[in-house]
Amino acid sequence: MATVEERVKAVTAQVLKLNVDEIKNEDNFTSDLGAESVQSIELVAMFEEEFGIEMDEDAALSVETVGAAVEFIANVCKEQGVKVEE
Amino acid sequence: MRLVLVDRCEEARGKFYPLALSRPLWELRCGFGSLRDKLIGKTGAQDVAYFVPDYMADAYRAEVSGAVNDFSALTGDDLLILDGRLKAETFDIACSGPSEVGVETGGGVVYARITRNNAAMLDCRDIDGFIASAKAKLTNVPCALAKWQYTWDLILANPEQLRADFAAAGRSGIEGAIDEPKAILGSSKDVYIAPGARVHPMVVIDAEHGPVYIDQGAQIHPFSRIEGPCYIGRDSILLGAKCREGNSIGPMCRVGGEVEESIIHGHSNKYHDGFLGHAYVGEWVNLGALTTNSDLKNDYSTVSVVLDGHNAIDTGSTKVGSLIGDHTKTSIGTLLNTGSYVGAMAIIMATGKPLPKYIPSFSWFIEGVVTKGFGRKKLYETARTAMSRRRCKWTEAQEAMWEAIFEITAPQRKEALAKGRKEMMARH
Incomplete structure (x- = not known):
């Protein structure tokens, strides 16, 4: 199974129409990857679907970088009892 | 006489969603004003109390002058309790008189006219219990008054x-x-x-x-x-x-x-x-x-x-x-x-x-x-x-x-x- 980081990057690449290899953990979704507000909402929805989790939208939308998203999602998975590859 | 409007039936309320999510049914409008205006106008009530879903009671209390979800409103006066869905224009029950409870075919209470003395004998810990107690202890009459069903x-x-x-x-x-x-x-x-x-x-x-x-x-x-x-x-x-x-x-x-x-x-x-x-x-x-x-x-x-x-x-x-x-x-x-x-x-x-x-x-x-x-x-x-x-x-x-x-x-x-x-x- 792919790791949380790999899955987060794959979803990000899909939504923002980017090459997955170009996405780095320190990338900011908005300023580096060009996510517009509607795409941020899409990203939250797609992460929820990918991992089978429910995220608080305020907390999720305050996450700024890819690396922070990986950490945030890993924690939510743990809280909600969803098994993932670290 | 105190008019008591009651809107507590979840199933009935759902038929007026999404408008009724944030207001009692009698705050819906038709014609010039609200259904509440028409019920008050029809009954001539000066004193009105309201029983609404608990979650909106505090918000509603700030909007009206009458008591909201206040059980003390069930004592101290003759009462005319009405289902909030009643159509005012077809309401033809005398507002004062001996106690009686209007019951529709399915057993639901549409109105209850209760004298001050009879009210004192009823269970008034909550409005649902009070109405059930009125139905059990007072004269029941068949009632087919028209009610609003949907928005x-x-x-x-x-x-x-x-x-x-x-x-x-x-x-x-x-x-x-x-x-x-x-x-x-x-x-x-x-x-x-x-x-x-x-x-x-x-x-x-x-x-x-x-x-x-x-x-x-x-x-x-x-x-x-x-x-x-x-x-x-x-x-x-x-x-x-x-x-x-x-x-x-x-x-x-x-x-x-x-x-x-x-x-x-x-x-x-x-x-x-x-x-x-x-x-x-x-x-x-x-x-x-x-x-x-x-x-x-x-x-x-x-x-x-x-x-x-x-x-x-x-x-x-x-x-x-x-x-x-x-x-x-x-x-x-x-x-x-x-x-x-x-x-x-x-x-x-x-x-x-x-x-x-x-x-x-x-x-x-x-x-x-x-x-x-x-x-x-x-x-x-x-x-x-x-x-x-x-x-x-x-x-x-x-x-x-x-x-x-x-x-x-x-x-x-x-x-x-x-x-x-x-x-x-x-x-x-």
Whole structure:
């Protein structure tokens, strides 16, 4: 199974129409990857679907970088009892 | 005599969603005012107490002068307890007299007239127990009084109610200002322009088929056409509107475009072009430019409405538009299907296609699917801003009520969100 980081990057690449290899953990979704507000909402929805989790939208939308998203999602998975590859 | 209005039946309330999510049923409007106004007018009550769902009690208490969910209101006076869905115009029970409980065929209590002495003998720890105790201990009489069943009943009854309310108000003539050139079609006794209201030049008031009542402070801008029967509420503004027959608007609304046989609660805006027909719009709603609803199907068959996210209810009418909950906002170019349900606190971004017929409360409808959007806190912020622009305050009690509504409406929203995520995934 792919790791949380790999899955987060794959979803990000899909939504923002980017090459997955170009996405780095320190990338900011908005300023580096060009996510517009509607795409941020899409990203939250797609992460929820990918991992089978429910995220608080305020907390999720305050996450700024890819690396922070990986950490945030890993924690939510743990809280909600969803098994993932670290 | 103390009038006690009761609205505690969840199943009955659901038939008036999304409007009843944030108000008791008697605060729904038909004709000139609310159902509460009509019940109070019919019974002549001076003292009124209310029993509403617990989650809205604090918010409602701030809006009315009578007691809300206060059990002490069940003692100390003769009582007339009414189901909040009763139609005032058909209520023909004597307000005073010996105790009796009106029971409908299914066993439900429609009204209870209880003397002060009898009330003292009943269980008054809660309103439901009190009514059950009255039914068990006092004389029961069969009762078939008419009740409102669904929101669209109000829409469809609105033209006749407007006529009746105009006659009951007993006012006609021009007490406000009307600028030349003016055009009043029909009899001027079927038109009333209240003090402080102003009708600008080039406005047509057509009272040939029903009366037109323009309430205090309302402004009718040039090139508006108002067909009776119609009620324009206090301080509302019509901006070149094609105001067809059967509308109840206001107070404090801004209305443009074409509106027909619709009820719009206070502080809602439909500034721009676009058609709204046979619709019921809540409070603090903003309909973006060119927002349009269908109210008639292409095959002229009866319109169905989905109130719970699953089951379509046949309205029995060929004309039903949209039901739109409080604080909902639509973007420019929104297209609403015939018999649409748009929940409260929803944000709609148009896609160019007609929307799904059911959009749950607190939805952010974006890119053709229901999402969580920027969440409910952002919606509250927007509500606070919108209300402050009209010098109204978003209170802690209101926020607590909306938090409860968020939970009440969660099951339908969760289903729509899951469907939305799947659609989004498939698209990518």
